[in-house]
Amino acid sequence: MNEEKEVEEQSKPLVLEKLEEHHADSLLAQDEARGTVVVVVHKEQVYAVLEYLKTDPELAYAFLVDITAVDNSQMESELMQFDYARFMIVYQLYSFQDQCRVRVRVPVHENDLSVPSVTALWKGANWLERETYDMFGINFEGHPDLHRILMPDDFEGHPLRKDYPLRGRGERERFNFDKQNV
Amino acid sequence: MGLDFVGRGVEETDGNIITTTIDKVVNWGRKNSLWPMPFGTACCAIEMMATLASKFDLSRFGSEAIRFSPRQSDLLIVSGRISIKMMPVLKRIYDQMPDPKWVISMGACASCGGVFDTYTLIQGVDQFIPVDVYIPGCPPRPEDLIDAVLQVQQKITSGASPKGVEVVV
Amino acid sequence: MQGGLERATGERMVLSFGPQHPATHGTLRIVLELDGESVLKATPHAGYLHTGFEKLGEHLDYNQYIVVTDRMNYLSPLSNNFGYVLAVEQLLDIEVPKRCQYIRILMAELSRVADHLLWLGTAALDLGAFSVFLYSFREREKLYSIFEKTTGARLTTSYTRIGGVFRDLYAGCEEDVRQFVSNFQKALKETHTLLTRNRIWMDRTKGVGAISGEDAISYGLTGPCLRATGVAHDIRKAEPYSSYDEVTFDVPVGTNGDAYDRYLVRMEEMIQSCGIITQVLDNMPDGPVNLEDNKITMPNKSDAYGHIEGLIHHFKVVMDGHGVETPTGEHYCATESPNGELGFYIVSDGSGTAYRIRIRPPSFFHFQALPHMLEGGMVSDTVAVLGSLNVIAGELDR
Numbered sequence: 001m002n003e004e005k006e007v008e009e010q011s012k013p014l015v016l017e018k019l020e021e022h023h024a025d026s027l028l029a030q031d032e033a034r035g036t037v038v039v040v041v042h043k044e045q046v047y048a049v050l051e052y053l054k055t056d057p058e059l060a061y062a063f064l065v066d067i068t069a070v071d072n073s074q075m076e077s078e079l080m081q082f083d084y085a086r087f088m089i090v091y092q093l094y095s096f097q098d099q100c101r102v103r104v105r106v107p108v109h110e111n112d113l114s115v116p117s118v119t120a121l122w123k124g125a126n127w128l129e130r131e132t133y134d135m136f137g138i139n140f141e142g143h144p145d146l147h148r149i150l151m152p153d154d155f156e157g158h159p160l161r162k163d164y165p166l167r168g169r170g171e172r173e174r175f176n177f178d179k180q181n182v
Numbered sequence: 183m184g185l186d187f188v189g190r191g192v193e194e195t196d197g198n199i200i201t202t203t204i205d206k207v208v209n210w211g212r213k214n215s216l217w218p219m220p221f222g223t224a225c226c227a228i229e230m231m232a233t234l235a236s237k238f239d240l241s242r243f244g245s246e247a248i249r250f251s252p253r254q255s256d257l258l259i260v261s262g263r264i265s266i267k268m269m270p271v272l273k274r275i276y277d278q279m280p281d282p283k284w285v286i287s288m289g290a291c292a293s294c295g296g297v298f299d300t301y302t303l304i305q306g307v308d309q310f311i312p313v314d315v316y317i318p319g320c321p322p323r324p325e326d327l328i329d330a331v332l333q334v335q336q337k338i339t340s341g342a343s344p345k346g347v348e349v350v351v
Numbered sequence: 352m353q354g355g356l357e358r359a360t361g362e363r364m365v366l367s368f369g370p371q372h373p374a375t376h377g378t379l380r381i382v383l384e385l386d387g388e389s390v391l392k393a394t395p396h397a398g399y400l401h402t403g404f405e406k407l408g409e410h411l412d413y414n415q416y417i418v419v420t421d422r423m424n425y426l427s428p429l430s431n432n433f434g435y436v437l438a439v440e441q442l443l444d445i446e447v448p449k450r451c452q453y454i455r456i457l458m459a460e461l462s463r464v465a466d467h468l469l470w471l472g473t474a475a476l477d478l479g480a481f482s483v484f485l486y487s488f489r490e491r492e493k494l495y496s497i498f499e500k501t502t503g504a505r506l507t508t509s510y511t512r513i514g515g516v517f518r519d520l521y522a523g524c525e526e527d528v529r530q531f532v533s534n535f536q537k538a539l540k541e542t543h544t545l546l547t548r549n550r551i552w553m554d555r556t557k558g559v560g561a562i563s564g565e566d567a568i569s570y571g572l573t574g575p576c577l578r579a580t581g582v583a584h585d586i587r588k589a590e591p592y593s594s595y596d597e598v599t600f601d602v603p604v605g606t607n608g609d610a611y612d613r614y615l616v617r618m619e620e621m622i623q624s625c626g627i628i629t630q631v632l633d634n635m636p637d638g639p640v641n642l643e644d645n646k647i648t649m650p651n652k653s654d655a656y657g658h659i660e661g662l663i664h665h666f667k668v669v670m671d672g673h674g675v676e677t678p679t680g681e682h683y684c685a686t687e688s689p690n691g692e693l694g695f696y697i698v699s700d701g702s703g704t705a706y707r708i709r710i711r712p713p714s715f716f717h718f719q720a721l722p723h724m725l726e727g728g729m730v731s732d733t734v735a736v737l738g739s740l741n742v743i744a745g746e747l748d749r
Contacts, residue, residue, distance in 0.1 A: 150267075151266075151267065151302070152266060152267045155266075159301050159302070164301070165301070166299070166300060166301065167299060167300065167301060168300070168301030168302070169301075171266055171301060171302075172266050172301065172302065172303060172304055172305060173305075173309070175266075175269065175270075175310065177270055177273055
C-alpha cells in the first residue's frame with residue numbers, strides 16, 4: 001500500500017502542474033484526498049479542462065468513470081471548501097497510462113442549473129448526464145437527448161435532491177393505469 | 183395412483199367406470215399442470231431459476247412449463263421488486279392472463295416492499311393485483327417457492343376461487 | 352452482421368422488446384426499429400427496477416447499508432459487499448487483518464465463478480442450449496451451499512462488516528472449496544465440449560455484437576466486456592486492493608470484442624479465479640478476522656457477555672447514532688466485480704450516515720453501449736448480444 005501511495009504522490013503534481021500551467025484561471029480549488037487529485041473547476045471551463053485531461057498525451061485520462069452530483073443543501077457550511085453552491089457535479093476520470101484517477105468537481109448554483117455536456121468527448125457520458133438530470137434536475141447543455149432515464153417520464157421532482165423525501169410524495173400509492181404509457 | 187388425485191366425491195364402481203363431477207376432473211387437470219408466468223425482476227428471480235434448475239426441479243410438481251407469454255399461463259409468480267415504472271407492466275401482464283389465474287407474490291419486496299421503503303418501490307403488489315399466496319423471505323429459498331406452488335394446487339383441489347375471480351367455470 | 356441491411360425491404364416496424372421477455376431477464380426494455388429482420392435503430396430503456404439505493408444510503412448507517420448492497424448485483428452479492436466496505440474502510444483509513452483480506456478475496460472469487468456460471472447458463476439458455484443452464488446451476492448449487500455455510504444465506508449474504516467479516520470460515524470450509532475447485536475444472540470442460548466448438552453456438556455469437564477497444568473505452572465498458580476487445584485492464588492488477596497483489600493470475604483478453612470473445616474471456620476468468628482460490632487457501636494466514644478496534648467492529652461475544660466495557664462497545668457499535676463514524680471528506684473506491692468496475696463514491700459529513708453514496712454500476716455502461724452493437728445486425732442477434740453483456744437490472748437501475 002505504501003509503495004503504491006508513493007508512486008501516486010510522484011505523479012500527482014504532474015496533473016496539477018499541467019493544469020496550473022494551461023488552465024490556471026479555471027481552477028477554483030485543488031486538493032489531494034486519499035491518493036486522488038481533486039480539482040474544482042468553474043463550470044464555464046469544465047469542457048475545456050476535461051478535454052485537456054483526456055487528450056493531453058502525458059496525462060491521458062481517457063476513461064470517463066462516472067458523472068454524478070451531490071446536493072450540498074444540508075452540508076454544514078464549514079465543511080465546504082469554498083463558496084457555497086447548491087449542487088456539485090462530480091466527474092471521475094481514470095488514466096490507463098498512469099493507472100491513476102482524478103476527480104473534477106464543478107459547483108452549480110441553484111439559480112442557473114446548467115452545465116456543458118461532455119457527450120462529445122465520451123459516448124458513455126450520455127446516460128450518466130441523463131441520470132444526473134433525472135435525479136438532480138441539472139441541465140446539460142448540448143446533450144443530444146436529455147430526458148428522464150430511471151424514473152417514469154411523467155414523474156415530478158428529482159429524487160436525490162435533499163428536499164425530496166425518502167418515501168416519496170405519494171407516487172407509489174397514486175396510480176393512474178390509464179395514463180401510463182407502457 | 184391416478185384416482186386419488188381427482189379428490190373427494192369420486193366413486194369407483196365394480197367395472198372400470200368412475201363417476202365424478204366435471205369440475206373435479208378439470209381442477210385435477212389444472213392442479214397438476216400449472217403453467218407459471220414468471221415475472222422475475224430481481225434477486226428472487228435468481229432463486230426462482232434455481233427452483234426450476236437441476237437440484238430443486240419444479241417439474242416434479244407439474245409446473246416446469248414456464249411460459250413467458252401471459253396468454254398461455256395460469257400462475258403468475260411475481261418475484262422481485264416492483265417499481266412505479268414497472269407496476270403498469272405487471273398490471274397489464276396480469277390482465278392479459280386468461281381466467282382462472284392465480285398469483286404468487288414471492289419474497290418480501292413483492293409482498294410489502296421489503297427493506298426498500300423508498301419513493302420508487304411499490305409497497306406490496308396486492309394493492310393493485312389480487313394475490314393468492316405470499317412467500318416470506320428475502321429471498322425465499324427454492325423450497326418455499328415449491329411450497330407455494332403446492333398451496334396453489336391445494337387451493338385448486340379444494341375448489342376455491344382464485345382471489346381475482348368471482349366464480350370459476 | 353452486414354447481411355441484414357442488404358435484405359431490407361424499406362418497410363419499418365417498431366418492436367418493443369421487453370420489459371417482460373425471457374431474454375431481457377425481467378426488466379430490460381429495448382425498442383427496436385426494424386426493417387425486415389435487420390435492426391435499424393435500437394433504444395434501450397432503463398429504470399424498470401429503480402429502487403432508490405443511493406437515496407437509501409443517505410438514511411442508513413454504514414453497517415446497515417451492507418444489506419442493501421447484496422441486492423444490487425444479485426448474481427454475486429459477496430463482491431458488492433466487498434466493494435462497499437472497502438470504500439468505507441479506505442474513507443476511515445483503516446486496514447483489516449491479513450486473514451480477513453484473504454477471506455474476502457476467497458469469497459469474491461467464488462462469487463465471480465458463481466456470477467459467470469449464472470451468466471453462462473442464461474446466455475446459453477437464451478440461445479436455446481437448455482442443458483448448459485442445468486449444468487451450470489448444478490455447479491452453482493455447490494457454491495450456494497458453501498456460501499450458506501459461511502454466511503448463513505444462499506443469496507443475500509451480507510457477509511462483510513466495516514473492519515472485518517461477519518464470522519470466520521467454518522471448519523471444513525477449505526476441504527469443501529478445494530473439492531469444488533477440483534470438480535469444477537472437469538465440469539467446465541464439459542461445458543466447453545458443449546459450446547466452444549459447437550457450430551450453432553459459434554454461428555450465433557461469432558462476429559455478433561462486436562465493439563472495438565476504442566469505442567468500448569469511450570462507452571465506459573469495463574470487466575470481461577472490455578477485456579474481450581483486447582484491452583487488458585483489470586483493477587485487481589492495475590490498482591491492487593485488499594491483498595490481490597499477493598496472488599498471481601492472468602488477465603484473459605479477447606481480440607474481436609464480439610459475443611464469442613466475451614464468452615471465452617468469462618470461461619477463462621473462471622479458471623483464473625479457481626487459481627486464485629487455490630493460492631488463497633494455500634497461503635491463508637492465521638489470526639483474527641476482524642479489526643481490533645472497538646469503535647468500529649463488534650467485540651467478541653465473550654467480551655460482550657463477560658465485561659462491562661465489551662457490553663458498552665457492543666451497544667455503541669449497534670446503536671443508532673453511535674456506530675461507525677467516518678471523517679469528513681469524500682472517497683471513490685473501485686473494485687473489479689465480475690461484471691466490471693464497481694465503484695462506490697462516498698461523501699461524508701462526519702456522521703454515522705453517508706451524506707451521499709453514489710454507485711458506479713458496470714451494467715449501466717454495458718446497456719448503454721447496446722445500440723452500438725445491435726444496429727445494422729439481425730433482430731435475432733439482439734438476444735445473443737444482450738445475453739453476452741450480462742446486464743444485471745439490479746445494478747443497472749439501482
